Amino acid sequence: MAAPAIPTDGAAASLERLRRRPDISGRVFQLALLSSLLFTLLVLVVLVVQVLGDGSSVLTGRLGSFLTGGLSSRAARAGIAQGLRGTFYLCLITAVVAFPLGIGAAIYLEEYAPRNKLTTFIDINIRNLAGVPSVVYGILGLTIFVKGYGFRSLTGGSTPLAAGLTLAVLVLPVVIITTAEALRSVPQALKEAGYGVGGTQWEVIRDHMLPYAAPGILTGTLLSIARAAGEAAPLILVGTTTGFLTDVPSWFDVSQVRDRFTAMPIVITTWARQPQDGFRIENTAAAIVVLIVFVVLLNSAAIVLRNRFEKRREA
Helix, strand or coil, rough: CCCCCCHHHHHHHHHHHHHHCCCCCHHHHHHHHHHHHHHHHHHHHHHHHHHHHHHHHHHHHCCCHHHHCCCCCCCCCCHHHHHHHHHHHHHHHHHHHHHHHHHHHHHHHHHHCCCCCHHHHHHHHHHHCCCCHHHHHHHHHHHHHHCCCCCCCCCECCHHHHHHHHHHHHHCCCCCCCCHHHHHHHHHHHHHHHHHHCCCCCHHHHHHHHHHHHHHHHHHHHHHHHHHCCCCCCHHHCCCCCCCCCCCCCCCCCCHHHHHCCCCHHEEEEEEEHHHHHHHHHHHHHHHHHHHHHHHHHHHHHHHHHHHHHHHHCC
């Protein structure tokens, strides 16, 4: 076998010149990425500042009554308590339904299902469903949960149960995909170590894989709930109340899952179409700020839980 060629001094000098040559195309690409990031942040800051400016009179003047008051025909008395309560129950129902089903489906597809054309077909369709417009899920919820199973209130309107199930179907593909990706990130050596000490497949999944993948699973699932909290199109199609609700039940009155309801996206959409500036500008902007804070809190919870589980995993 021939010995490897030893670079001469001329070849070494050529390699050194190549290393020192400026990467102009790489710098241009990096600058383009930085410009895109800065432009996106600029647009976000402008929108947030504009919304804060439009809603400042409500947020500083009557924040307490705005958060605890109900819907009203007068802009100065209107509040978002019913919208907040409806959004809370929607997120709760979505989490209770989508989390177990999504995590269970991902575990089966990754660890138990055979690798064949059928599972490949299912995986491709799950990823396609994650990109389907939300209005399609609204039509699905109206057809199945409202007209099919009859999840209606006593007065004929839609219920948080029907809307929550619709949003659960909406975020279910995202939960499955994020859970599957988190399970794939588990080192093979960790699984082999579990099998090496005599653990069954379920024991390895429960005691080794799920704790290791928990940060990614929690992050993806909570972010999907944050997405569901801001969806308006499915709620409009399902039949969420856009008018007035006379009663303001307590937060812990579970019976309201079978009653008429509204949610923050619907409140914002309805107020934005009103001709009065008090509704269209001030109240709408203040409600948007509250919804943004709600979503930011969910994202912050995802970050805190992820960091906590990562520290526990490293320990």
